Amino acid sequence: MFSVTVRDHIMIAHSFRGEVFGPAQRLHGATFVVDATFRRAELDADNIVVDIGRAAQQLNAVLAQLNYRNLDDEAAFTGINTSTEMLARTIADRIAERVHAGDLGEGARGLAGIMVTLHESHIAWASYERPL
Amino acid sequence: MFSVTVRDHIMIAHSFRGEVFGPAQRLHGATFVVDATFRRAELDADNIVVDIGRAAQQLNAVLAQLNYRNLDDEAAFTGINTSTEMLARTIADRIAERVHAGDLGEGARGLAGIMVTLHESHIAWASYERPL
């Protein structure tokens, strides 16, 4: 199995609901360094997993919808705790839609799966992995 | 599949028995930067894998039993090579006991598995992965 990963980041504000979150129930924020991993069993005719330029562009486009925002004000997240693990799934699902729509090129239709990891600090990160 | 990882570290002394270890048969030491990864198929009611605060506390509690010690003098390791990979299993097993004992909260009972990685330097690390 092959994989290719590209890295980008977002800077967002949000707050959490639930005692389990302690002081993170207050409005605060995070830089998420985001790694998007694309997997496939065999390389394509160009000997690659995916056009890495397009992969980086599409990751950037997905992140632009979240970047420099207060997630508490986003319609997509009304009443939802935007935890690091939940945002990993949101980003993975939005990239998956773009793969299926052909935004990463025809070759990307051969991708087997995707994993998204969000690093919230030097001591904590979360991932979500799914098939394509 | 979701995962959340927290990082901490220990600083220990130890020595190895066996020619394969070369100069590491002498009493020496290591900083192990320890990553504990918690996996589960679905998020809980708070939209998280595990209470990250409690996960960090329990990892720290497990590491406190090893930290600032000469592992050659620890009863748990008598006659055992405390290799990086073996310590990864020890730490994973001890965290697993705490998950089963409810120390990471009731929600943590839904965890599917755990992986522990010990970084012994910038050029070497070892992992152990197990179900819960």
Added chain:
Amino acid sequence: MFSVTVRDHIMIAHSFRGEVFGPAQRLHGATFVVDATFRRAELDADNIVVDIGRAAQQLNAVLAQLNYRNLDDEAAFTGINTSTEMLARTIADRIAERVHAGDLGEGARGLAGIMVTLHESHIAWASYERPL
């Protein structure tokens, strides 16, 4: 010249005023990984620059005043752009006060200077350096 550095982090929300900030004029947030460096010309009687445990505690105490907050609501920052470089100075100055108050121990009175670096992402960071 000797130095010792300890690392911690904060997660905050804020916004900027001024066209130069572009989309960062919106309410967003950041994880700042914070490095506090303590410098001195000669080591003390224990052969150290500073009690590293106390240095880490005091850095944590200074950061706790900022952590999990919306800096736009903090009285200390009314009408002020809480840029990464400006926050580096704020944190350095607050640590300096604690050094002068004896919070890092009597030995810390021999410190020559301090530098604080805030990493806002994997591709950007800012520092402030001052004498003590």
Added chain:
Amino acid sequence: MFSVTVRDHIMIAHSFRGEVFGPAQRLHGATFVVDATFRRAELDADNIVVDIGRAAQQLNAVLAQLNYRNLDDEAAFTGINTSTEMLARTIADRIAERVHAGDLGEGARGLAGIMVTLHESHIAWASYERPL
């Protein structure tokens, strides 16, 4: 499942054929920081996955065949795009041959699989994973 990883690097020149590569069709180069991961279900009699010294030596030997070279001039790669993901497979396969030849020691015959990751920059990397 246990794993041990060792890190080394190479510095090579190459070019790509195909419009998908854009400016990378020109002769350019890369530093690849290479991580070789060895997996096995159970530890051997010495409580290790593999002799880490021999693993590092064999990785270095495999990389020496590529290091400080223009891959466009290497017979092994004639007419082949030496993409990061393809080089990950080449290195993994060459290490696998050495495992099978006994170059990593008799104990290494118990290895279950290998993964090789090549980091081409701080924002992109690729992997290949295979059984042994």
Added chain:
Amino acid sequence: MFSVTVRDHIMIAHSFRGEVFGPAQRLHGATFVVDATFRRAELDADNIVVDIGRAAQQLNAVLAQLNYRNLDDEAAFTGINTSTEMLARTIADRIAERVHAGDLGEGARGLAGIMVTLHESHIAWASYERPL
């Protein structure tokens, strides 16, 4: 003293002349992860060292002149060993020209100095520092 740093990278081919370079006399290549640090004594009216967006753009523009190229073929480097330290100076000098030309904004005229660091691998890097 304040500083702000932005990171980018280039992927180039080159070779060296001189016995001291050993196998690096062959045509090979490198990824250089490039950090550009801007220093000034006092912050400007916006509370910043430099417009970080413009700083990143100008660093990228300077690097674009080198990226995906064989430096042995560049007129600027005819008969010159393009060592990591020498390239750090080249990049610093080209950024300095842009600062003086106003490309980083009027505020950037208050900058005191610049440092450029090129990381050639996980175990080696070089820097050049100059006043502005």
Added chain:
Amino acid sequence: MFSVTVRDHIMIAHSFRGEVFGPAQRLHGATFVVDATFRRAELDADNIVVDIGRAAQQLNAVLAQLNYRNLDDEAAFTGINTSTEMLARTIADRIAERVHAGDLGEGARGLAGIMVTLHESHIAWASYERPL
């Protein structure tokens, strides 16, 4: 001013004397990731600060005298707290002797200074800087 840095590491055991060290008074250990930085005002005839191969070899040779040892048993450190900052000076001084003895080549006699940084974990490091 130019600089070149090379990285290596050691794994040692030791203990400290003095209440300030708390649990680190027990025999424990550390991995020190060691960065040696060489500075000079102008490049030499080969366009370099120092022969990086020789610099790495000499750093390795200096570290070999400490590696895989219990520093409490070393004659050089009898009655001395082998703190991270003190070891940084020891390593810097030993490299300096080798520079003066010509072990880094004749060109290295033009070096202006050296800095050694020891990373003891992902959250703490210490440096010592001196002229040559």
